Each structure stands twice: as C-alpha cells, then as structure tokens.
Amino acid sequence: MEITIPSLLRIKPNALYKIGKYLRNEKFNQIALFLGEGIKELFYKELLISFESSEIKVRYEQVVTGNSVEESFKQGTTLPSGISAIVAIGGGKAIDFCKYLAFINQLPLVTVPTAISNDGFASPMASLTIDGKRKSFKTAIPYGVIVDTEIIRNSPAIFTYSGIGDLISKYTALYDWKLAFKKTGEPVNDFAAIISRSSVDTLFYYSPKNIQDHQFLGLIANSLLISGIAMEIARSSRPASGSEHLISHAYDKIAPNTSTHGIQVGVATYAVSFLQQITHETVKNAIVQTGFLDFVSTHKLKKSAFIESIKMANDIKENFYTILSERNSIEQLIQFIDNDDIIAKMME
Numbered sequence: 001m002e003i004t005i006p007s008l009l010r011i012k013p014n015a016l017y018k019i020g021k022y023l024r025n026e027k028f029n030q031i032a033l034f035l036g037e038g039i040k041e042l043f044y045k046e047l048l049i050s051f052e053s054s055e056i057k058v059r060y061e062q063v064v065t066g067n068s069v070e071e072s073f074k075q076g077t078t079l080p081s082g083i084s085a086i087v088a089i090g091g092g093k094a095i096d097f098c099k100y101l102a103f104i105n106q107l108p109l110v111t112v113p114t115a116i117s118n119d120g121f122a123s124p125m126a127s128l129t130i131d132g133k134r135k136s137f138k139t140a141i142p143y144g145v146i147v148d149t150e151i152i153r154n155s156p157a158i159f160t161y162s163g164i165g166d167l168i169s170k171y172t173a174l175y176d177w178k179l180a181f182k183k184t185g186e187p188v189n190d191f192a193a194i195i196s197r198s199s200v201d202t203l204f205y206y207s208p209k210n211i212q213d214h215q216f217l218g219l220i221a222n223s224l225l226i227s228g229i230a231m232e233i234a235r236s237s238r239p240a241s242g243s244e245h246l247i248s249h250a251y252d253k254i255a256p257n258t259s260t261h262g263i264q265v266g267v268a269t270y271a272v273s274f275l276q277q278i279t280h281e282t283v284k285n286a287i288v289q290t291g292f293l294d295f296v297s298t299h300k301l302k303k304s305a306f307i308e309s310i311k312m313a314n315d316i317k318e319n320f321y322t323i324l325s326e327r328n329s330i331e332q333l334i335q336f337i338d339n340d341d342i343i344a345k346m347m348e
C-alpha cells in the first residue's frame with residue numbers, strides 16, 4: 001500500500017514570508033496561485049516580494065469564490081501548461097477547492113491555511129458542493145503545508161477554538177471506530193489509530209494552553225496535520241471522525257444559525273462521550289483545560305436544534321456504526337442533554 005504524506009512542512013511564525021524560498025527548494029518555480037477572499041488585501045505585497053526574491057513565477061492567479069466541484073473542474077481547463085505546483089492560501093473554502101483542482105490535474109498542492117479551524121488543510125478529503133449539495137470527496141493529501149503561527153495568532157479566536165474542538169473529537173471517533181470493529185468487523189488500522197490518539201494527547205499535556213502562544217498554536221496545527229495524515233493512512237475518515245461528526249453534519253442541515261464545524265464537533269464530542277463512558281472524563285478535562293468550554297459558553301449552540309440533530313445523526317452516513325447505533329442511545333443522550341450542567345453552559 002502506498003501512502004502519500006506531505007514532504008514540505010513548515011509551522012512557525014512568519015513562515016508565509018519565506019514561501020518563495022520554500023517553493024524554490026522544491027523546484028516549484030512556476031505556480032498557479034489561489035487566494036481566499038480577503039487574503040489579497042492582507043498579505044499580497046509581502047507575498048509578491050517573497051516570490052520575486054526567489055524567482056518564483058506566478059503564472060496564474062485567482063481569488064476563490066466558489067466551492068463546487070463543477071467550478072473546480074472548469075478551473076482546471078483554464079490553467080496554463082507548465083505549472084509545477086498549485087498554491088492555496090486562505091481558509092477551508094479556498095483550500096478544499098484547490099485540493100480537488102490539484103487532484104484532477106495531478107499537480108502538487110501547497111496549502112497555507114490562514115486559520116486552523118479544522119484538519120482540512122492537511123487531509124485528503126475535500127468538502128465541496130455538487131449539484132448544490134455539500135459532499136466530501138476523496139482527493140490527495142497536500143504535498144506541502146505552511147502554517148504561519150503569527151497569522152494564526154491574529155485570526156479570530158473562534159477559528160482556533162474550532163481547531164481544538166475538531167481535535168478533541170479524536171477521542172470519541174477512535175472509540176467509535178473500535179466499537180464498529182467489534183460490532184461489524186470493520187477493520188481498524190492500528191497505526192492510524194495510534195497517531196491520531198497521540199496527536200490529541202500531545203496537545204493536552206502541553207502547558208500553558210494559551211491561544212496567543214506560538215508553541216501552543218504550532219502544536220494545534222501539528223496535531224491537526226497528523227490527524228489528516230492518519231486519514232490518509234487508514235484510507236478513511238475513521239481516525240478523525242465518528243458519531244460526534246454525524247451530529248455536527250446533521251446540525252448543519254437543521255440549525256437556523258450554524259456555528260463552525262469545530263465548535264459543533266467539540267460540543268457533540270462532549271455529548272457522545274457521556275454514552276461512551278470511558279472517554280467522558282478525558283473529554284471533559286480537555287474542554288475545560290483548553291478554554292473550549294469557556295469560549296463556547298459565549299457562543300452557544302441551539303439546544304432544540306442539537307436534539308433534532310441527535311435524532312437525525314444515524315441517517316447522515318450509511319454503514320457507519322457508532323455509539324449512536326447502539327440500542328436506546330439516542331434516548332439516553334437526549335436525556336443527558338436535558339440535565340447536564342456543562343451542556344447547559346454550551347447551549348441555549
């Protein structure tokens with residue numbers, strides 16, 4: 001089995017301004033540059049200086065506004081020939097668009113996330129729409145990932161707490177994966193499970209857990225990256241996504257005002273850990289110690305929509321056994337949501 005992992009990894013303050021040098025080292029001298037909305041206004045001048053000083057030619061440039069498979073496919077036909085890499089700078093939308101674009105055009109992709117709100121910047125999955133409906137597509141894992149922790153430090157706190165929420169979900173996702181093996185025989189890739197688990201553990205043993213601290217931000221990025229690689233190794237999203245993700249996806253469909261993926265997933269992780277029992281203390285400590293709980297108490301989810309999402313969760317994904325597939329689990333979880341003090345702080 002061939003596993004692709006990113007070859008170019010830089011996670012440090014001011015990494016964006018060295019992008020030209022990093023690309024030159026990889027011999028990516030002719031690039032197609034894709035920027036998320038608003039990125040040009042923030043970093044364009046510095047980017048051009050970095051490219052120029054390293055003799056990187058930007059052969060094509062585009063601000064990503066769409067997020068559909070159709071647009072990404074069409075974009076591929078307009079790329080000039082002789083491009084050595086695609087560079088995507090921005091949030092999840094620009095990166096997912098480019099993951100698909102790079103995949104169908106068989107070009108290496110370098111991602112530069114300007115927020116670390118989920119594990120998408122290094123995962124092989126791209127969330128795009130097809131015929132107007134959102135779907136997750138298997139693409140390739142990026143060739144390179146550059147995370148500038150200074151940019152992350154200046155990004156809105158909700159993004160970083162989302163990244164933390166998406167990471168905490170590894171505890172419950174791994175439990176669900178092992179449960180699926182016991183109940184349905186779905187194979188578990190032990191190596192993927194181990195690195196996914198250690199990616200989240202490393203984060204929680206680090207102190208201080210301060211989202212203004214470069215080291216801590218670097219660790220979050222690092223852990224999200226490893227979680228993305230675990231999916232590539234397992235050839236499935238299992239090491240990073242379980243019942244908590246089902247609830248969040250349902251919430252996306254139901255709630256009148258959704259929050260971010262990672263915030264929803266983090267809250268759902270705490271909820272399903274109640275059913276799993278063995279993960280409950282760990283998850284509870286994690287949401288308290290990282291400040292996730294305090295943050296969400298000021299950005300609450302809608303309780304009624306969350307309860308409807310629990311009821312809908314099992315219909316989100318076919319043949320995907322989780323703790324929510326167990327008998328009476330839905331009823332027990334709803335009762336928990338109605339009575340738990342910590343849930344009361346995160347929902348209204």
Ligand SMILES: [Zn+2]
Nearest residue numbers: 118119166265
């Ligand atoms: Zn996620």
